[in-house]
Amino acid sequence: MKNKLYTAIGLMSGTSMDGVDVSLIRSDGFDQFTNILDEYFEYNENLQQELIELRNLIININDLKRYSSRLNELERKITVFHSKIVSELSLKYQDEIDFVGFHGQTIFHNPKQKISKQLGDGALMSQLVKKKVIFNFRQEDIANKGQGAPLTPIFHNLLSKRINEKHQINFPICFLNIGGISNITKIIKKDEKLEENLEAFDSGPGNCMIDEWVRKNSKKNFDENGSIAKSGKINQLILNQVIDNFKIDSFEKSLDIKDFDILFARGLSLEDGCATITNFTAYLIAKGIEHANGSNIKPIKYLVCGGGRKNTFLIQSIKDYLLHKKNISLNSIDDYNLNGDFIESQAFGYLAIRSSLNLPISYPKTTGCELPTVGGKLVKNF
Structure with missing residues (x-):
């Protein structure tokens, strides 16, 4: 019934x-x-x-x-x-x-x-x-x-079953949502008890720093498709400094956009600042993915949703940081007949x-x- x-x-x-x-x-x-x-x-x-x-x-x-x-x-x-x-x-x-x-x-x-x-x-x-x-x-x-967040994992669990059945993707299945903040959901098996089967956490900034930089340095509200970042050059010295000086100590805490600022990029051009901030964002998201992956060596797909999935410069930068992880792949959730915007x-x-x-x-x-x-x-x- x-x-x-x-x-x-x-x-x-x-x-x-x-x-x-x-x-x-x-x-x-x-x-x-x-x-x-x-x-x-x-x-x-x-x-x-x-x-x-x-x-x-x-x-x-x-x-x-x-x-x-x-x-x-x-x-x-x-x-x-x-x-x-x-x-x-x-x-x-x-x-x-x-x-x-x-x-x-x-x-x-x-x-x-x-x-x-x-x-x-x-x-x-x-x-x-x-x-x-x-x-x-x-x-x-x-x-x-x-922590009050993230709240979408129980829905990701439902979607994972549909994707598994329709597209023969094996578990574990992960969802990477890139909104203002990025978060990751990991569904370990198909029909395990939810308390044991669902893992999730905020993994770092998503679009928040990029959007703030673009709003403060142009008349635009965001970097559409990553085009501004693509036209700039990453300032490697500044990037290395911010990577050395900023660490997410624990993935057990939910995040707010006020946990991040863009002061490290001050003095850079619109394009170079956007490229540097986007690459730093990608670095933190990649670290979150590595944390979610743990010691797993099986092939695992990360289905990417949220507005950040459209930023091709950001997505490619995440993939570049994960080149040494041969078992991890990032795919847009849209590839599985779901609209990642909604x-x-x-x-x-x-x-x-x-x-x-x-x-x-x-x-x-x-x-x-x-x-x-x-x-x-x-x-x-x-």
């Missing part, structure tokens, strides 16, 4: 703060999954600028109080923006939508202080769209001594369904929580 299927909208806005990825999915919260549609909605320039400016002002917990009125106003704007998207999708899709998984816009993340602040008012959204909304996905994990938005639709069924969304080996944790807060405000 099959489990009941639910329909959910997943909303994800990442650290690039450029817009919202939206997915409509159907799932039982376990192994059944159908992707119905994916769309992207761009923030207007004023909203994006307001988000970036306010995020830059929030350095510590006291800043959340200091700028509380601005945060509240911005949260309302973000919620209204997301709610209009939900209403628009609801008109396109005539069947009942059971849940909305509302990630919100991360403005501050510090698990040490037990805070991960996402702007997004679930009660207001529920009132506006007349649907059950699940939001605040990270706080329960943090309360359970977890894995996280699909995931938050899936997490919303799991949360509503009181099923765990994080595990000790994915976020460091003490016990498998049911995250997310459900609100019905209509």
Whole structure:
């Protein structure tokens, strides 16, 4: 007997703060999954600028109080923006939508202080769209001594089974997500107990330093396809210095974009700075991959998703750092009939369904929580 299927909208806005990825999915919260549609909605320039400016002002917990009125106003704007998207999708899709998984816009993340602040008012959204909304996905994990991130591994686990069956890829299967921060999920076997079978961690910066450099030194918001970095020259002296001086001491801690800065590249041209920063980013991601690989000598595929997979200079630089690892290959997840732009938005639709069924969304080996944790807060405000 099959489990009941639910329909959910997943909303994800990442650290690039450029817009919202939206997915409509159907799932039982376990192994059944159908992707119905994916769309992207761009923030207007004023909203994006307001988000970036306010995020830059929030350095510590006291800043959340200091700028509380601005945060509240911005949260309302973000919620209204997301709610209009939900209403628009609801008109396109005539069947009942059971849940909305509302990630919100991360403005501050510090698990040490037990805070991960996402702007997004679930009660207001529920009132506006007349649907059950699940939001605040990270706080329960943090309360359970977890890092609050990454949360997508349980969805990666589902996708790994589909990819294994359709494309005959052997386990272990790894996912490398390159968003603002990069993270890695490792699924060891096909049907093992989840607590033992899933491993995940934030592996370093993704696009965050590259995006910041491009925004500060040009009128662009990111390095499309890595074209700026390709046209520059890596400053080997600066690169060697930053590699020597910066180490990720532990992969047990989740990361925030404020953990990284681009000061080491000051004085370089737009192109040379972009090339150097991109190569440094690749170095840290490669170190994360080596950590995930451990002593494994079997061939293992890393399926790359997120916006960073389109940066060909970054991807090639990662591969160059891994040339000595003959058993590791990097492949775009798009090669397996999945759209790498929308894995996280699909995931938050899936997490919303799991949360509503009181099923765990994080595990000790994915976020460091003490016990498998049911995250997310459900609100019905209509």
